Amino acid sequence: MTIFYVLLVFVIIAALVAVETKNLLSAVICIGAVGFGASLLFLFLRAPDIAITQIVVEVLGLVILIRATISRDKTFITGDREFFAVVVSVVIVFVILLAGVHVFQTLPDFGKPAFAVAAESDRLPAPASQKYIKDGLKDTGAANLVASVILDYRAYDTLGEATVLFTSIIGATVIMRRKSRKLLEEPEI
Amino acid sequence: MPYALCFLLFMIGVYCAVVKKNMVKIVIGILIMEYAVNMFLIMLGYRAGGVAPVIGRNMNMPEFVNSSVDPLPQALVLTAIVISLGSLALIISICIRTYEKYGTFDITKIRRLKG
């Protein structure tokens, strides 16, 4: 259990450095450290699918961030801070943090998943995860239960995700398009 | 207690996205928020001393049903991670176009609407 706390403290320190530093290159590298710590955390939380996806996606995200921003000759942030705005926002964030910690007392303890609590009690309806674990191999024939959930039981969500990814890539390609001047001048001849 | 640390990470991302003036720092704040939410969802389905939701060849089925972690949040977080990469690409392309038009990444200097 202590490995979770060690990894979480590492991730929080890396996020603080990424937020406060003035050098853009250091901020992007610290985001890489946050993603790497998250991937290790997923491995210890018994989710190997997610760990593979997180580390590869984080590497590609780093390539996109560095390619787009660092080579623009603007690697240092200048300008002064406004002291009053920073103090007010820190106070508001602290108040929301205290309220959130109070809410987390109502969740079940860390280490007992929500569907186990729902399966044992009488007042709550039967959870869906219980059925997926018990009948997953029989209904779909796949040994990987996560693949059977995303491609057989909940395939609509995968269709929605494919649509969202398609649309965002089309949007990014359209924004970065540039017509040359010659193409606009030729029909006048 | 790990839930509170995850929420602290989310609030660090909120602070960065709200207070900072540089556009790239705002994008970094949004990324930190996405990482924190994915971690929180997987932590909800963790069972202490559990096994991963993959069935082996000669596995004892009742023992597996009693000791596996929740596969449903893992399925939802899997698509969320790939979607965050697509939205990062869209946000970065908007930032590049804005830099080309105004010459700066500072959001307080972008006030005129140029056609």
Place this chain on the structure above:
Amino acid sequence: MKGMTVIVKTISSWIKVLIFLFGIYIIFFGHLTPGGGFSGGVILASSYVLLMLAFGREFAQENLSLGVASKLDCVGALLFIAVALCGLLYGAAGFFLNFIYQKLEIGQEFNLVSAGTIPLSNIAIGLKVGASLFLIVLVLSMFRPEISAPEKE
């Protein structure tokens, strides 16, 4: 966008083949071991991004050009929809039905050929995600040399 030194070019031309093969393995065995279409597709895209970073943008564009990548993207999406619509042959409630496993009963469990439409969907999604992400990295680096100074009108 220029490439890197000779050592980097030699090593990355060997490593790129291994990464591509590993990505195909993760996609094909997605129903037996952890992995699946999404992570396998991102690994495929990152093998081509490695080629682009080591050799320069023009070399990677000759290998897999802009038009081919966007057409592969569309082929992947259409294949996914086609697999879903084939289930409609078995009644009105058959959209996304796993008809190969439940109606046609092909294959046994724990083999490569099993679990019905799940490997086909994995291949379609892997193709789509890989082509999309390589396309976006190519577009982001293709329009960079034309951006030199801000327009002042």
